[in-house]
Amino acid sequence: MWEFSRTRYADCNGSEASEETEIAVNIGGVKRILYGDVLNRYPETRLAELVNRSTNSTQEDLSALCDDYDELKQEFYFDRDPEAFKCILELYYYGEIHMKRGICPMCFMREMDYWGIDTEYLDECCISNLNEMESELAEIAEKVKTILDDLEEDATMTRGQRCQAFLWKLMEKPESSLAARVIAVVSFAFILLSSVVMCVGTIPELQVQDAEGNLVEHPTLESIETACIIWFTVEYMLRFVSSSNKLHFVFSFMNLIDFLAIMPFYVVLILTHLGTAMMELANVQQAVQALRIMRIARIFKLARHSSGLQTLTFALKSSLKELGLLLMYMSVGIFLFSALGYTMEQSHPDTMFTSIPQSFWWAIITMTTVGYGDIYPKTTLGRCNAAVSFLCGVIAIALPIHPIINNFVIVYSKQRVLETAAKHEIELMALRAKEEAQECQEAGKMASAGNSSVWDSAAVSASQSDTYIPLLGEKGQPAHKRKNKSINMNSSL
Template identity: 35%
Template sequence: MHIALKMSCASVSATSMLRPISGNMMAAAQQHRKKRSLAIRKTDAMNHAERQNGTVLDQIWMQGDPSSFLNLSTSENQTKSENNQNLGVIEEDENLNYLEKDPLIEKNDGNKTLNIKIKQKPEERENERISRQPSEFREEENSVVLRLNIGGVPFFVLVEALLHADPSTFLTKFVQLSHRAKLKVADAFLLPERAYYFQRSPLAFEAVFQYYANGVVHKPPELCPSAFSAELEFWRVPTSYIGACCSDSVSPLERLLESSKEDKVDDTSFEKLRFGQFRRRMWTFLERPGSSMQAKVFELSSTMFVMISVLGLSFGTIPDFQVIEYVSSGNQTIMLPNGTEIIQEDIEPIRIEHPIFVFTERVCIAFFTIEYLLRLFAAPRKLRFVLKPLNLVDLLAIMPFYLELMLTLMGVDDKKLRDLRWAFLVVRILRVLRVIRIIKLGRFSSGLQTFGMTLQRSQKQLQMMTIVLLTGVVFFSTMIYFLEKDEKGSPFTSIPAAYWWCIVTMTTVGYGDVVPATTMGKIIASAAIMSGVLVLALPITIIVDNFIKVAQEEQQTEQFKAELLAMEEQERQLQQEQEQRRLKFNQSQKEILINNREENRGNNEDNQLISGKQPLIFVSNA
């Protein structure tokens, strides 16, 4: 065999010597050598494709084998002794083999001992590795913490915290698996530490650990934004949990993809609900105005009702649009000179809203109530729907009317409000809260949403400005009080009374209703003005920069939305074309079957005629 191999090599070398070597062949060989010497730079997408942790986890989760899951309890009423027992140090057994080795066979070859590795299938090797695990590691139903080792750094996460987190995250699903199933998902199991090993960045995992500990994700400053996004994608932590201070690390495309994933989750969650198809259509109609022309008309109608309600509330306070109603304010006893007592009823004229504005208010409240109830009925997740900020605004917009109606049903009407100061104060507060309805326009106005996101991103700057401004107000108010309190007719009667003057001065408004009289007071006022200019000017540039960033991201998001809609439309058209082709193919197959049946039927008739079963024909001689 070796001789044949040498002969073949010699023949190949001989034939290669006969072929002339050109310059192009030399250049190609050098280029091929350079390509072999260069290392391949793998992207995050390539690494995710090679690492099958999430894929294996999804496969186990979709199979739903009861033996692959643990019976975990989320109760918080565990005794202290149980916690100490679960958290205590487990003594190591000297008989346990803590090294993971493949099976070896020792073979004596004279004076040498050779270790020959047995070739096994991956399934057999995995089952044998699991079977060699100690029995106490196979089930962890009573464990309080999940032991992890991320890139060589140990992490301990409470099982209860994992179970109360978002159910779609990687570790929330991972902790519910049995030990055998966890070994298939994890990269390795470290017996000395009794921890599941994942070959990931421990620095990036700090953000994931913060999410399970505090419910908020913060990006480490040393981490690249793309690596941070890749780590969140691997551990399946939604970007919606990223804190406002770190929201710049998420691109608009990732936010859009995350929102589209949430929409898809909502769509799939309707399948298990009662009246699922009907509620899905209603949810799409109410929450996605761009889904149809009818949804756009409903959005416009809701906006008009909000505007009518706010305008009615405003115009109802104009005296020319109000009506006068005479209300009894009590009885007065009058004593005449002859000793006769006369009880006289005091009637006081008051101005109330015109009945037209009252009727308009009730119609708008009825529309807002029906809209909110329809949204609540169609929502797949009730609690998540109620806790959304815009939905809380919708609830606060209709709540004052029903609370005022409840007071009226309790017998506390407008005529008795002046006698009951607490009820009068409550009704006034409820009427003031009606102006919250204007915030409902934020649901349909992209400008208001941009402004809200700008304020959210500028929380640190606004907090700094508020703290410095309050410090200046207290300082300058104290100074002006002690300098002006001895002056005759001084308006600065106390330090809190000087707060108004100081706020107006530091914000450079300057009403002029309260002014200092002494020279030192004017100097302090000048210092307050200059301090206010500095305090307000510094954060404004940062806030404007945040506004520009948010506006640009909104513009990019709109472009991404248009591209996604175009891609979805193309996919829908391709599906329709495939469906039409399938229908045409089925129709052609049916026609072919029908033609074959007719041909077979004709052939059978011809065979019957040929076999002599045709009818006899008699011909007369006449």
Template identity: 30%
Template sequence: MTECSPTRQRCELSKLIKINISGLKFLARERVLHRYPETLLGDVTRRKEFYCPDTDDYFFDRHRPSFEAIFNFYQTGKLVRPPIVPVDIFFAELKFFGIDNQAINMVLDKEGYRQKSESCPKLPEAEPKRTIWLLFEYPETSVWARIVAILSVCAIIISIASSCAETIPQYQEDKIFDFPQNATRSSRLKMAYGSTFYQVETACIVWFCFELFIRFYASPDRIAFIKDIMNIIDMIAIVPYFLTLIFLLGNVQGSRSAAVFMRVLRLIRVSRILKLSRHMTALRILGRTLILSAGSIGLLFLSLFGSMVLFGTFVYFADLETQNTDFDSVPATFWWAVITMTTVGYGDEHPRSPLGKLAGGVCVLSGIMFLLVPVPGIVANFNRLYTRQRNVLSDDFIKTQDETEKVPKKPL
């Protein structure tokens, strides 16, 4: 028996299998179907449910054009959607025949689609953490969650608007932090909080801190919460306020280094605009697009840098003997080179010699070519990510189909 087993196994793998797809018949060897044993056709046990002894074939009342691509997948290992088959129908057929998710995802990725995630998001098990987490993290779950999201967006916009408005000359309050050396802490706080902009900033910070700490409290995984880039941005957004408060209580604003540090803190406050990406899908897609296009963007900057040095050096030596030249050194030409290559052309600096003007013309043309090269790739990445975000295919409708479709039907 042991000597006959390999021979018998080879015979079984060479057996010709007849597959009937709504009247259209396909022939395949058992070994071809056995390449993918986890699929419907590769699993002999599951396949038996569709066997029709009268016609000695496996009958499936399914979509014929889709199965032609699936049948080709068994033979060649390549899965390609036929152009005449809609993506959702093809996706349903792939799911029915049990094609593995890796092959399905490769097809959907090429088509600009993606599957609905089968894994549920990790949620806290205990109350009230679960309710709080849904309230602050998933605006689509309830009306109150949407209200919380709207409040958060309003706080971000008001904070950014306040930071910009306080630089307008008629609204500037630069002296609100200039206290006498003998001023007490209470008097300093009273003078600081007398500023309208500082009151608005404080109100926004109260909301940001409350939102951050309540989400940290309800988080199902606090380590992952701290490592999340969006939460890191939230932490950075509130740091300038508390550092300013420390300077205020310490009355160290008089020194020059402290003044420079205060300007840096004001600059960091602008980073709060990144908090909007938590509530705006398009901003997150833009960020992922820049990450995916990092190679193209890096090549662009490298090309611009090389051209800046090349054309800047050429123009400097071309205008070296020219009177009233705008360039007294090679680094002084870099600003002109960048503005010229980006086709902005302020005109504040320009070459005066014929050779310098010729170099300027070539610099413009080179800049246009360098800027155009990475643009198609960046646009393609954005379109692909944006399309994938919108085109989500779910197999829920497969489960709601009439169960009689899964029962083998005999051909008429």
């Protein structure tokens, strides 16, 4: 409700010099008194426009700027959030806006749009929170789009394209069907089996001698290894055939890992059967051993089936700054204490510190508190330097660890929240689609059977869900409108 009174001032000639308008605003039941000269500091806003129109405008013009208007009392009412309006008023008095804790950034942006205030007046800290929220909503929208693409089928797709899409879901999306889930479990089992065979094959007691008397892997283990490679090869080829963008598939990081896990086996076969004719047997054996070491790359294939490893990768990427600080601290300490250790140990005849570069190894194992004991100081000053070095190493390692762990927790929690929000968003869309279909049937407008059948299963699961969804309110209404409605009801009571 707005109450306003006008006070006119005249100069010595009796002419009108200035006019000040005093207004009282009622925002969701909270009444405030404002002044026209303060609001006119930002004339493009809704409040300034209302102040300027209040003296010479009709009731219809004023009603267009508010939710309710009483001409008798000259009162204006706005059905908006009073807590957000407190932040809006900061613009007129302080020239910038800060969002208070507990206010949704996206709902606050709607409030700013309503009052005609641009986002450039937000403080930098609030803009960072807004950008973070927008990025999260974009990720949720992308996940929702992916789920919808899996649920819906394009009628314009050819039979070959449908087979390609079906094969892609079968190989890349374990949650799409039972068969895809079984394939993912089998692939995970083959990765573990191949890794175990690679380790067990190096045990001397399980190795056999070849014709030249060299120890090689047991034939049974080689057969298991061959079976695993055949599975990896078939899986890689099926995924390659079903991918829509072949070039992107080939140069993807995880697909490069898959290729490096498969390639050594076939290169070893080629070198074993064809390489002996072109080079010496010793060189062939060295190349074979080097390529066999590359089999350790297949352990990284576990990241494709483990969300925990993927979360760890994202957390390390977000902690590059902290990891860089850790390496910088350690590098400075290693250079400093290795140089001091070399200098202090020169007086001892049996010194183990023959050069500063050789002392780097001692500084590394000391600062990381490993302490192999292969190199150690023998003088008193050298031992004092060693004591200070491992104390500094503990401090240098402990300081960046907490931010790295915190980043991991944030990334893990964020991914869980985004996945849950995307699933519940789909459930809400299913409920709304089902309600709209029922309303159309009651009104005599029959909806197509294909559109309603897509959401039947999801709607059942949504009706059993008791999780609150902050993105969309009841029947698709935004949360800030529900909040304003509750404020209106409270104020009317």
